[in-house]
Structures are given as structure tokens and as C-alpha cells.
Amino acid sequence: MVKVDPVITRDLQLKVRSYGVVTPRYETQLVAQVSGTIQKLSEQFVKGGFVSAGDVLAEIDARDYEAVLIEAQASLKSAQAALEQERAQVIVARKEWQGTQGEPTALSLRKPQLAQEEARVKAAMAQVTRATNDLERTQVRAPYDGLIVSRLVGMGTYVNPGTSLGMVYSVDTAEVRLPIAQNQYQFLEGNGLGAEVVLKADVAGSEASWYAKIIRSEGVVDRDSRMTYLVAQVSRPYEQNPLLPFGLYTTAELSGKHLKDVVVLPQHILVDGKLPLLDPQRRLNFKSVEVIRIEGKHAVVRGDFGVQDQFISSALHYPVQGMQLKVAAGTENPPIAKRLPQEPDTEPNTPVPDASTPHAKGDAG
Template sequence: MTARRALLALMLFSAGCTRHNEAQSAAAAGTEPRAIPITVAAVTIRPSERLVSFVGTLYGHDELTLSSQMEGQIKAIAADLGDHIEANQVLAEIEDDQLRARLREVEATWGKARADETRGRQLVEQKVISPQEYESMKTTVSVIEAQRDTLAVLLQHTQVRSPLTGSVAKRLVSAGEYVRPGTPLFALVADDPLKLRGDVPERFADELQAGQTVRVRVDAFPDAAFDGKLSRISPSSNRENRSIAVEALVDNHDRKLKAGFFANAAIVTRSDEEAVMVPQEALITFAGVTKLFVVADSIAHERQVRPGARTAEGMIEIVEGLRADETVATSGLTKLQNGASVAVKKPEDKQG
């Protein structure tokens, strides 16, 4: 690689010497240097975006396994694979007949205990019973109330409700199965928005900011683009592949996207509605320096520039070093030097 660069540098130097010698010879002969034939292109102004591309995988915004909180037989299943669900929606019911019967008994006992406490209050005021006996009545009421409340909570747990809005990823039980506390019932995913996770080369670290627009494409919908926002950026780089983990939230209100999809994504790190653009063939890059030739009054003026985003149409944004009203050379660049006389070819002469 070093030898090739040295050879290229030698060729450029030799070409420069040749052009310089030609100019000296022309001057000695009292003639003007021969104009170098070139083609040109006017600088164009168009919207431009700086994109940082990466690939990733879509995940649910939240993913969880919903488990039973009590023991009993599954009485009914109200949701299945792929169903859209709302938060607090009933997904399954556990047999509750025994609980309801027990609750009715406890409520009846509680009613009697409350009546005894009311009478006891009057009797203790009349000194018919002792304060200790009355306190015992109050304690009985409290104990029964605790039993009633516990049964009411257990009865609520017989209705298995979704804690999130999303979709059913898996149904793990069937009606008639006997479950215990901790038995997995459903795998659920919150799918709007989805999370896109991927890795960006570390050289783009200074361009990334939370909130930047992310454009996402998936194989399932090749003609569609989905918008998201960059939400998280890792504070450290992966030493093995020199990349930074990023996460974006992708809108999925129509639920076309699925958790697990592979995605191609591009982060819009900069947007300019009036970017200065030139054809890519107008640029020469050597040893990390990019330059072009601005043509004015049939003279080529060498100009160092800073390139930006590239477009699919072969245009390159010039971030610094070029004005919107200038014209650049697009051919014959290897023959040009600063101050060279040029002759602009007409369109019909380009192949000549």
C-alpha cells in the first residue's frame, strides 16, 4: 500500500513538472499555454441529510411472562397467540366457586360479629360486660375483616389480567389445566412502540444525540420506511468490534412491525435544506485531503474542501470551501493545476 501511494505521488509530481515545463516552454516561445479541455458542472443546492447506517433487531418495548398468583383449575381462556390486548383486560379465569362460597360464609360471620360489637358497646357503657370482653368482640371483627379482605384479593386473582397494552406472544396453558402460584400462563409483548437495538461504529460517536430521527426498513415491507427516535446511547465502546450500542423507539401504531424482525436503519445526524452539492467526479482525495477545481474565466482554481453526505445519485455535499454560485471541473482533473487555462467542452464534444 505504501509503495502504491509513493508511486501515485511520484506520478502526480511528474505530471505537475510536465505541466510546469510546458508552461515554461510556451512562455519562452511567446505563446499562451494550451488550454486543457474539461467538462464542468454548476454547484447545485438541494436538501441533504447526514446518515449513519446500522443494522439491528426489533424488540418489544416491554416483554414479560404473566404467571398465576393462585392455585386452581383454569376455567376459561380469553386470549390467544397474536391477539391484541389492552391493559387490565382479562386473559384467563381460574375456578372460583369454592372461594366465593368461603367468602359468603366469612361475610355472614362478619355481619354477626359486627352486630355483637354494636351490642357490646352498649353493654359496656351499661357496665353489663367488662371492657376486656368488649375488646375481644372488636378483635373478632378485625380478624374476620382480614379474612374477608384476603378472600376478596384471592377472588380478584382468579381473573388473570394483562398488565400492559400489546399482544400475546405465547399462550402457555389451556382450559382445564391445574395451576399453582408461579405457573407461567402467557408471554406478552408491548409492541407500540418497539425497541430497535443495534451497534454503530465508534467513529460516529460525536454525531449521535438522543432524539435524532431514525429511519427503519424491514424485509417484510421493502417499500415502506418506519420512523423512530434515538432513545439510548451506550456510554462505552465495545472493545471487540469498536462499536457503540444504541437503542431507538420505533412507532408501530398499525402493528405491522413484529418483535424479532431484522432491520436496516439510518440515524439522521444532520439535516440541511440548502446543502451545496457537486458531482462526485469533481473531487480528488489524496492523503486525507479532498480538493476540487473551481472554474472561472477559463481558469482552474484549486480549492481544498470538506465533503459531507453522499447521495444515491452520485452527488456529494460540500460542507466547507465552496459557494453556491460557483462552477467546478468534472473531467481532466489529473491534467489540471492551480491557475491552469481550460477550455470547457460543449455537451456534444464530451466524447471527443
């Protein structure tokens, strides 16, 4: 006694599943570039604080650097005045040589003295630039829109160049590294680049989802896991509803290839790549099929099927080609349409559709 189900073909979009942790696109360690005492800290410069690009997070005592800048500016003005005097003397020296015989030397025209004064002006300008930069560096600014994840200094802390002040993560884009087994790439278009991704995670006791997109492959096979990583991006993760926090563990479903005229059925009924069918005389007929994918309890196959073909869905003991079969009452199906509409969102663990539920979803692959 066997049970049978109709062979129903459909268009199907495969899915490839993975997992990963949400990380920021950029992680920046904030460090002091000048020495001095912390005189002011922003209220947003705390763990969990959101900052905008250019916000002043901390201020170092700037009085010494203001004095250095004033000295540099004074030196520049003095050098510029000396240069003007030297230029005037060069004019006088040229006039003195006019009407005389012979060629004047560079020294007699004061060219070396002029070059020296010009060099002094350039050096003074460089000192002003350096002093201006040092003064600006007394203000530690956010490099981009970000989230403060740590602060390591307080009011009155003395810092030197290179002292770590804290850590900030960028919040414009989140990334998720998704490990993909080598045998799964065949189910992705273009090795997954540009594929749409649905990220899922448990948030506050309920499942939440976010849409992402594969933007690059890391291009190497990991030595330990033998996986290749694809990187998915989500824009403005902290503006999502619900928000997508850094550090969250997520599962991922990547949109794969579109298949036409395939059949989703229980994997256990296949015998050496052949599908057991019931012919019109109620005899067993094994038909060779192309097994595209096996995942869990289901298989996705393609073959040359007729509109009245029915496959044997119950277990067969010692099956022999052409053997006479007895069909369980109520399971033999009348002729049905060959195709179902495309089902892009089919899940892998849903039951194989039967004649009473022609639009049930099958294996996504």
C-alpha cells in the same frame, strides 16, 4: 485531458443510517397467582390472538375460593356483632361508675375488652379482603392491549402460584433499538433525541416504510460493539399499513443536521483535503475546503467558491499546482447559478449532479 463539472452549493440535511429489530414496548409472562384446575380458556388466548386490557384469558376453578370468602364474610359479621355487644357493655360499665368516688380503672370500664373486639373485626376484614383477592385471581386477565405469543396450559391443567400460563406483548407501541457509532453522533442534532426516523423493510416482496421517532438513548456504550443505542418508537404497529410485526428486521434512516452552502462531490477527487479547480486560464488550482463528511464514494464539503468555479472530476496523474490543463470537449460548463434548492432527501449513492441535471440529488451524508 481532464473533465470538469460546475461547483454547485446547496442546503442539505444529513442522514445517519442504522438497523434494528422491531420489539414490543412491554413483554409480560402470565402466571397463576392461586392454585387450581383450569376450567375455561378464552378463544383469544392462543398464539397470535389479540386481546384487550382486562379480557379474561383463563379461569381457574373458583369453588374453594368462593367458600373461603363466605367463611370470611361470616367471621366478619360475627366479629362485628361481638363488637356491638362489647360497646353496649362499656356504656353500662360507665353508668355504674357514675356517682362513685375515685377514678375507674381501664379494666373496670372494659377498655381492653373493647380493643380486643375492635382488633377481631379488623382481622376479619383483612380475611375478607384476602379471600376476595384470591377469588378475583382465579380469573387471569390481560394486563393491556396485547398480542398472545405463547400459551403453555390447556383445559384441565392444574396450576400452582407461579405457574407460567403464557406470554403477551403490548401492541400500543413498538420499539427499535438502533446502534449508532460514536463518530456518527456529530451528524445528529441533540445527540439524536427527537429525530425523525424512516424504517424500511421488505414485506411481501416489496419495500415498505414506516415513520418513527427517537424517544431516548440507552446512555451507555456497548462493551462488544462500542456502539450506543438510540430507541425509536412507532405507535400502534399492528394498525399500520402495512402492519409492522414484532421480530421484523428493519433498516433505519435518521434525520440529521441541516447544512447550508455545501457541495456534494466524488470523494476520490479530493487531494489532502483540497479540491482541484480549473481557473479561468485553464490551470490547476487546489483550493482548501472543509470536509464535513465522507460516506461511500461521496464527500460533503464547504468552501469559499465563486459562481464560475469548476472542479476537475476526472483523475489527475501527478498533479502540480498551476499546471496547464486541457479540457475534454463538451465538459467545460458556462457560468451557472451558485446554489440549488435544499435537498433533504438526497441519497448517498446517487451520482453527483452535473450541469445537464441541475436538480439531481447528491449525497445525503
